[in-house]
């Protein structure tokens with residue numbers, strides 16, 4: 241018997257998922273230039289076997305040889321252009337048009353545009369494809385399946401692996417596809433096809449009946465029918481299934497020759513050997529080392545081009561993604577500057593002014609223009625009257641608005657019921673007692689008590705109550721200065737003896753917004769790319785696009801590089817948008833170099849993108865990525881120091897907070913904004929170092945994962 245070449249040999253293959261044994265000492269041989277129909281019930285391991293053949297999964301034990309090499313080995317061409325793979329899922333980008341989907345794979349295989357167009361026209365008419373401009377997501381299930389098949393056929397590969405290509409197609413089209421497969425097999429292409437329509441495999445040269453991870457039979461359809469004395473393959477399959485455990489298991493020793501079918505499994509071939517189609521499709525065996533290297537470089541360039549065009553198409557045809565990437569930074573920065581960090585305004589305070597109530601004009605006395613609150617006497621003393629009115633004036637200048645109450649009980653009850661934030665009380669003798677207290681120093685307890693302004697606060701609202709306290713202190717300061725001036729005394733005499741000079745950095749009256757802005761800008765630029773990246777990548781993976789591209793030969797590194805390049809452009813746009821808004825729109829100071837600030841923001845965006853990539857390779861679903869993202873972003877924001885200073889955290893936690901991606905960089909950016917610090921200052925270069933460290937660590941973890949886990 242003649243020794244014939246084999247396209248695929250699987251030997252003693254074992255594969256389990258946890259406790260589940262999916263392939264069980266499986267042997268399979270596919271001759272070059274034949275159609276092999278792989279049959280079996282759902283879940284019997286067909287897809288698993290195919291993914292081991294195309295090099296996307298590895299066996300636990302056993303051997304696979306494909307087109308003379310081991311899948312995944314350097315130079316084997318598998319995964320790569322020698323194989324055309326149609327997975328069970330559609331595995332095409334929804335934003336592709338029908339033409340884009342086919343061209344994407346054509347580009348990956350390095351096909352010229354003219355050749356791709358010819359093939360597309362041919363496959364369009366063969367498979368009755370929808371219009372080339374229709375988006376995949378708008379095609380019906382059957383149409384998507386046909387486009388998916390066209391994408392596997394575009395480069396006329398040596399080996400076609402088709403996982404249920406005819407599901408959901410009408411009988412005429414199924415017949416047409418089988419006729420096409422028979423034709424290409426005649427020209428030398430090897431086809432492995434799985435199907436649930438057992439009957440259609442009559443047209444295959446050989447069929448393998450797979451059940452419980454074992455091949456129950458592997459022969460030509462006619463031979464199977466003859467051996468089992470059945471009229472239909474379905475009948476034969478049933479007989480075999482029933483007899484499965486009664487047939488003694490065949491176990492030949494492992495072969496070491498990948499190109500030759502073991503003698504025991506040779507069958508007569510009815511076809512001539514395969515003709516090569518062109519340089520892309522042919523084997524690389526005849527090429528010199530230099531030619532191989534040039535070819536490999538050209539192919540890599542085509543793959544970059546294909547992935548680049550795919551990402552652009554995906555991005556441009558995804559309005560949500562565009563809005564998220566370009567408009568969200570603007571919306572978030574504007575929302576922050578409009579809403580956060582500004583002083584509260586028009587805070588209502590309950591005021592009980594007994595001094596005014598018992599005056600001849602009642603509460604109206606404070607509004608009288610002829611009210612004389614101070615009177616400088618000849619002996620140099622100063623008479624004080626209705627000073628509460630002055631205090632209230634100063635208080636209103638500080639955004640605290642008085643609401644008049646008649647008694648302290650009523651005022652306190654208004655605070656207790658949440659109507660107002662604070663209650664304030666002036667005693668009937670307030671001015672007189674204050675005068676005595678200032679003039680004599682030592683006064684009776686009663687006088688001392690009457691000279692006090694009594695305040696009751698609702699301290700549950702931390703920001704508001706501290707703001708009111710601060711404003712009352714300021715009102716007191718300006719009130720006493722005014723009184724002292726009116727009494728011809730030095731205005732600072734009754735101030736607290738602490739003098740605040742002009743600050744070394746920052747404004748005398750800084751707003752919280754200036755402190756928070758650097759941290760907020762960094763969190764936004766970190767957060768957006770990480771969400772976009774993880775969503776796109778997980779989407780690609782779940783839809784099978786990543787997997788399918790990998791079988792076509794695209795390396796994870798190539799996907800990563802293209803994504804980094806494209807996201808970098810988006811991050812540059814986001815950085816510019818945010819800086820223009822912060823500096824020009826909202827007057828955030830920029831005392832340091834704008835370029836250094838921009839570079840730090842850009843690098844933070846890159847770090848966020850790498851973080852998103854990390855989520856996408858370690859999380860198996862959008863939901864899991866969402867949980868991890870939310871679970872990690874909150875601590876990062878809470879601990880980065882923009883909400884509460886690190887000095888308020890315990891020692892261990894503080895060190896942990898410092899190691900987070902935007903704690904130190906936020907300080908660096910603030911120092912550049914407010915103090916004009918430069919890259920030579922440790923506060924700034926530390927921010928850059930932390931950012932680089934995060935980028936390298938996340939990239940390392942990504943590459944590690946991609947290296948050791950293919951799917």
Ligand SMILES: Nc1ncnc2c1ncn2[C@@H]1O[C@H](COP(=O)(O)OP(=O)(O)OP(=O)(O)O)[C@@H](O)[C@H]1O
Pocket residue numbers: 257260262280281282283284285286287288289328
């Ligand atoms: N990644 C995985 N992790 C765990 N179990 C898996 C995994 N992939 C497949 N399996 C299990 O392995 C078995 C074989 O799956 P496989 O997809 O290979 O079957 P199949 O023959 O292709 O089925 P179908 O005809 O329904 O597509 C199934 O029971 C499936 O649940």
